[in-house]
Amino acid sequence: WLASGSLFPLSCIHTSTSLWQKIGKWEKKNRIVYPPQLPGEPRRPAEIYHCRREIKYSKDKMWYLAKLIKGMSIDQALAQLEFSDKKGAKVIKEVLLEAQEMAVRKHNVEFKSNLHIAESQTGRGRYVKRLRCHGKGMFGMMKISRCHYFVKLVEGPPPPPEPPRTGFDQAKEYVQQLRNRTLVHTL
Amino acid sequence: VLVVVRSPLPRLRALLQRCWGRLERGLWPGVFGGQSPPCGPALAVQGPALVPQGISDTGESSAEVPSLLESVLWMAAPKHRRTIEVNRCRRRNPSKLIEIKRNIDVCPECGNLKQKHVLCGYCYAKVKEETRLIRIEIHKKERGPFNAPTVETVVLYEGEKPTEKDEGKRIIERARKRPSWFVQN
Numbered sequence: 133w134l135a136s137g138s139l140f141p142l143s144c145i146h147t148s149t150s151l152w153q154k155i156g157k158w159e160k161k162n163r164i165v166y167p168p169q170l171p172g173e174p175r176r177p178a179e180i181y182h183c184r185r186e187i188k189y190s191k192d193k194m195w196y197l198a199k200l201i202k203g204m205s206i207d208q209a210l211a212q213l214e215f216s217d218k219k220g221a222k223v224i225k226e227v228l229l230e231a232q233e234m235a236v237r238k239h240n241v242e243f244k245s246n247l248h249i250a251e252s253q254t255g256r257g258r259y260v261k262r263l264r265c266h267g268k269g270m271f272g273m274m275k276i277s278r279c280h281y282f283v284k285l286v287e288g289p290p291p292p293p294e295p296p297r298t299g300f301d302q303a304k305e306y307v308q309q310l311r312n313r314t315l316v317h318t319l
Numbered sequence: 320v321l322v323v324v325r326s327p328l329p330r331l332r333a334l335l336q337r338c339w340g341r342l343e344r345g346l347w348p349g350v351f352g353g354q355s356p357p358c359g360p361a362l363a364v365q366g367p368a369l370v371p372q373g374i375s376d377t378g379e380s381s382a383e384v385p386s387l388l389e390s391v392l393w394m395a396a397p398k399h400r401r402t403i404e405v406n407r408c409r410r411r412n413p414s415k416l417i418e419i420k421r422n423i424d425v426c427p428e429c430g431n432l433k434q435k436h437v438l439c440g441y442c443y444a445k446v447k448e449e450t451r452l453i454r455i456e457i458h459k460k461e462r463g464p465f466n467a468p469t470v471e472t473v474v475l476y477e478g479e480k481p482t483e484k485d486e487g488k489r490i491i492e493r494a495r496k497r498p499s500w501f502v503q504n
Contacts, residue, residue: 192410200417211423211432218417270331271338 158183158282162239178239178287179250182231183280187223191254191279194220198252198281205290206232206247224252224281231285241287248290255280428500442500449498456491479503 161181169176187194197220201209206228213225228249235241257278264274409415423432426439433439453474461467471488475481476497481490497503 196415196417199411200419212420214432215420215423215434216417270335 180235180285183282194254247285250286251284253282
């Protein structure tokens with residue numbers, strides 16, 4: 133079984149080059165290995181990158197769901213997606229569950245609920261142009277769009293939301309800018 | 320001069336002429352995939368000045384035709400291209416973002432998530448499945464449409480006997496243990 137252990141890292145590179153010419157950058161982010169931490173350093177939280185390619189959905193519509201989820205804990209995100217009426221919600225929920233599973237099995241995460249969503253992005257997939265026939269012999273070209281969805285889970289509770297910038301903060305910054313003014317190239 | 324008017328609006332006509340020109344010049348080889356055009360757009364060559372009418376009619380036609388064309392030129396159309404910044408402001412306006420739902424709870428029976436005003440999906444599916452099996456038993460007993468008896472029905476599970484209250488009722492037997500959520504009465 134020593135031979136099978138050495139063959140394993142090679143096989144995963146060869147199997148995924150059949151459909152797309154290359155492994156995407158997001159998938160490669162899971163492969164970085166940090167040097168061991170020194171005893172005094174704070175613990176680096178685990179990061180899990182996962183994505184799904186060529187989802188049959190529009191990237192603009194998917195973006196709204198990605199924006200909803202950003203910064204939530206994974207349980208809250210799954211709850212929101214379960215009761216959302218959008219088609220992309222089902223897909224994103226599957227992606228999140230897969231990522232959670234990967235985190236527990238491969239990335240040494242202790243508690244599956246202790247994850248939060250640091251980044252969630254959409255990307256444009258391959259488009260296909262098709263003819264759409266209207267009445268009176270007229271036609272238009274429509275594009276059948278697909279999208280990618282990228283998510284980065286980080287271990288730990290979600291960060292507290294930033295307090296919104298009030299007028300008082302803006303006024304303080306303005307006064308500070310005025311105070312920072314000096315004369316240049318003088319004594 | 321062709322007087323066939325398929326597309327009276329000049330903008331659509333211009334688009335069609337451009338598309339047709341592109342097709343003829345071979346810049347769109349993959350459009351029909353080798354077949355003849357399914358709905359070939361007809362060219363509308365409308366020439367009001369070239370219509371062969373009598374000189375006496377020109378006065379009436381010149382009064383009618385400008386009203387057809389000029390009223391069409393007054394249609395609302397965008398003057399400038401909307402920049403991506405303006406588009407983003409419109410698309411990412413908070414009113415267009417999806418709102419967080421605050422009415423999600425945990426079902427006390429099964430532990431799945433449920434909305435407050437909606438039945439739990441898992442429990443509903445469970446009950447639906449059991450009802451489907453009961454209905455199969457009923458169909459086996461009735462053996463055909465329009466055979467429903469005029470008395471009530473009672474469902475009995477394994478190891479249960481009909482009580483005095485179930486005297487005149489139709490009895491449906493199910494070969495399994497009574498589920499905890501189906502209370503016997």
